[in-house]
Each structure stands twice: as structure tokens, then as C-alpha cells.
Amino acid sequence: MIKAELNPNEYDVFYSTYIDKLHEESVLLELYERGMTQVVEFFKSIPKEKIAYKYEVGKWSVKEVFQHIIDTERVFMHRCFRISRHDSAPLAGFNQNDYIQPAQVHKKTLNALIEEYRAVRNNSIVFLKSVSKEDLTHIGNANGSAMSGRAAAFAVIGHERHHIQILKERYLP
Numbered sequence: 001m002i003k004a005e006l007n008p009n010e011y012d013v014f015y016s017t018y019i020d021k022l023h024e025e026s027v028l029l030e031l032y033e034r035g036m037t038q039v040v041e042f043f044k045s046i047p048k049e050k051i052a053y054k055y056e057v058g059k060w061s062v063k064e065v066f067q068h069i070i071d072t073e074r075v076f077m078h079r080c081f082r083i084s085r086h087d088s089a090p091l092a093g094f095n096q097n098d099y100i101q102p103a104q105v106h107k108k109t110l111n112a113l114i115e116e117y118r119a120v121r122n123n124s125i126v127f128l129k130s131v132s133k134e135d136l137t138h139i140g141n142a143n144g145s146a147m148s149g150r151a152a153a154f155a156v157i158g159h160e161r162h163h164i165q166i167l168k169e170r171y172l173p
Contacts, residue, residue, distance in 0.1 A: 001027065001028045001029075001133055001136065001150060002024070002025055002026060002027055002028070003019070003022045003023065003024055003025070003026040003028075003154055004024040004025060005150075006019065006148075006150060006151060006154060009139075009146060010137075010139060010146065010147065010148035010150070010151040011145070011146070011147050011148065011151035011152075011155065012143070012145035012146070012147070014145075015147075015151065015155045015158075017158070017162065018154075018155045018157075018158025018159045018161075018162055019151070019154050019155055019158050020158070021157075021158040021161045021162060022154060022157060022158050022161075026154075026157075028128065028150065028153055028154060029125070029128055029129065031154075031157045032121065032124055032125050032128060032153075032157065033125060035121070035157055035160065036117075036118065036121045036122075036125075039069070039117065039121075039160060039164070040114055040117065040118065042164055042167075043062075043066055043110060043113070043114060043117075044110070044114070046062060046110075046167075046172065048110075050062055050171065050172060051063050051110055052106075053171055055170045055171050060100065061105070062167060062171055063105045063106075063108065063110065063113060064100050064103075064105050065163050065166070065167060065171075066105075066110075066113050066117070067099075067100065067103045067105045067108075067113065068096055068099070068100065068163065069117070069159070069160050069163055070113070070116055070117050070120055071096070071099045071103070072096070072156065072159050072160075073120050073121065073124060073156045073159075073160070074120055075094055076152045076153070076155055076156045076159070077120075077123070077124045077127065077152070077153070077156065078091075079091050079140075079142045079147060079149075079152040080127070080128075080136075080149045080150075080152040080153045080156075081127060081149075082140065083138055083139070083140035083142070083147060083148065083149040083152065084131045084135040084136050084138055084149035085135070086135070086138055086140075087140060088140065090140075090141040090142075090144070091140065091141065091142040091143065092143065093142075093143035093144070124153075124156070128153060131149070135149065136148065136149040136150040136153070137149070137150060
């Protein structure tokens with residue numbers, strides 16, 4: 001399944017910010033598999049003194065951004081799973097800021113976050129391998145808007161890229 005197959009009616013325009021970061025010929029499963037290695041290598045390359053860095057008061061630290069990437073994958077893959085299983089119940093949105101404090105990122109090491117990321121990503125990969133292309137195109141309702149399972153899955157990768165770009169520009173110049 002490639003990104004070019006996505007139709008604009010499969011997701012709210014808000015998610016274009018993320019989905020548009022992907023090349024038209026991007027293959028969904030390859031993005032997940034290759035992305036895992038790239039993300040882990042990126043976070044391992046960050047100097048230790050920068051892991052708790054915040055570029056501005058009130059902004060997240062590098063570790064908090066990593067936790068946000070992990071949590072967002074959990075939420076969007078949950079959406080992908082339920083929509084792909086033809087669950088007709090509307091799926092709630094989530095406030096990303098509410099998730100950071102309870103995650104207690106300050107108590108986690110970078111290695112613990114990497115382990116958590118790998119576990120979540122491996123779960124996503126196993127699910128994507130198990131679901132049919134037809135079921136991924138099913139459209140449900142997430143956060144009050146139409147969303148297909150595959151749009152939720154592609155949004156995960158675009159979201160991840162979005163935040164890594166921000167980290168490179170604002171945290172690691």
C-alpha cells in the first residue's frame with residue numbers, strides 16, 4: 001500500500017500536515033520498518049546533555065517529545081485497529097498535553113524510551129502485516145471526522161517526521 005492511494009476524503013485536512021511529509025510512492029509497511037531504525041538511531045545520536053533540553057520555557061524536553069511520538073503512535077494505531085475492524089463507534093480525540101505529566105518521562109532513561117518505542121512500533125508492524133488492504137481502506141470516525149485505517153497509519157509516520165524535524169531545527173541546531 002502506497003501513500004498515493006490515499007484519498008483526501010479519508011482524513012481531516014488537519015492531518016495533511018503529517019501525511020504530506022511522505023512521498024507519494026512511500027510504502028506503508030516499509031515506512032514502519034525502516035522508520036524504527038532511523039528513529040532509534042536519531043535519538044541515540046543526541047548528546048546526553050541535550051536529552052532533557054527545552055528550547056523555551058513551557059516547551060517539552062527532547063525526552064518528552066520522544067514520549068509524545070510513542071503515545072501518538074499508540075493512539076493512532078488504536079484508531080487504525082478499530083477502524084480496520086469496522087468498528088462503527090466514534091473514536092474520541094486526545095489532548096497530547098494531558099499525556100506528558102503522567103508518563104513521568106523525567107524518571108525514564110533514553111534506553112527505556114527506546115525500548116518502549118520499539119515495543120510499540122513492533123506491535124504496529126505486526127498489526128499492519130495482519131490486516132487486509134481492503135480493511136485498511138474502511139472509513140470510520142475519529143475525533144469527529146472521517147478517517148480510514150490507512151490514513152491513521154500514514155499519519156503516524158508523518159507525525160514522527162514532523163517532530164524529528166522540529167527537534168533538529170529548534171533543539172539541536
